[in-house]
Amino acid sequence: MEKSLLTKYGGVTPAAMVESAMGHIHILEDLNYTDLKVSLKASSIPLMVEAYRSLARKVDYPFHIGVTEAGTLATGTVKSAVGIGILLSEGIGDTVRVSLTGHPLHEVRVAYDILKALGLRRRGVDLISCPTCGRTQVDLIKLAEETEARLKVLDKPVKVAVMGCVVNGPGEAREADVGIACGKGEGLIFKKGVVVRKVPEEKLLEELMKEIETL
Numbered sequence: 001m002e003k004s005l006l007t008k009y010g011g012v013t014p015a016a017m018v019e020s021a022m023g024h025i026h027i028l029e030d031l032n033y034t035d036l037k038v039s040l041k042a043s044s045i046p047l048m049v050e051a052y053r054s055l056a057r058k059v060d061y062p063f064h065i066g067v068t069e070a071g072t073l074a075t076g077t078v079k080s081a082v083g084i085g086i087l088l089s090e091g092i093g094d095t096v097r098v099s100l101t102g103h104p105l106h107e108v109r110v111a112y113d114i115l116k117a118l119g120l121r122r123r124g125v126d127l128i129s130c131p132t133c134g135r136t137q138v139d140l141i142k143l144a145e146e147t148e149a150r151l152k153v154l155d156k157p158v159k160v161a162v163m164g165c166v167v168n169g170p171g172e173a174r175e176a177d178v179g180i181a182c183g184k185g186e187g188l189i190f191k192k193g194v195v196v197r198k199v200p201e202e203k204l205l206e207e208l209m210k211e212i213e214t215l
């Protein structure tokens with residue numbers, strides 16, 4: 001950010017970021033170079049969202065979007081999902097960067113999860129699991145976590161539901177490609193909307209995997 005703009009706007013503001021970006025865009029345009037992409041990333045979500053929105057009203061170049069220095073895996077994922085999600089849902093953004101203090105592989109996975117959540121890409125498994133409640137009579141949190149870990153490597157666009165009871169579970173389990181609705185120490189396995197069998201809790205994960213493999 002140029003010092004003159006910091007003085008003019010009293011700090012880093014969306015207007016200052018846009019004016020700075022426009023200055024750099026004009027340098028390139030004056031050289032007849034228009035094969036460019038613009039990034040206005042910031043660590044403040046309201047700042048970066050407003051800056052991108054404002055620049056999108058002025059130019060038609062592709063944008064590279066993201067929240068810089070977003071934080072560790074949990075907080076950085078939330079911030080990136082909010083910031084990138086707002087912009088993508090408004091049709092702003094052409095490439096994304098998730099910036100986490102963690103292994104770079106997490107950045108790619110979180111970026112795909114954001115695209116998946118918005119229905120912009122289908123890659124890998126879409127896992128639906130319930131939050132658990134007094135009706136849950138199996139160790140559903142463990143089952144959902146183990147299912148997610150096992151499915152991480154799968155590249156098929158498959159929807160999987162892991163649900164905790166026979167009251168609200170079957171609905172979601174039926175809607176998924178493969179699903180489980182648990183009861184007391186056991187669960188029903190659904191495939192493409194149909195119950196295929198009842199399985200004891202300790203075998204649910206393996207049986208679920210078998211059904212996914214046959215899809």
Ligand code: SF4
Nearest residue numbers: 130132133164165168
């Ligand atoms: S699906 Fe059943 S167990 Fe899970 S939160 Fe809903 S009511 Fe509770």
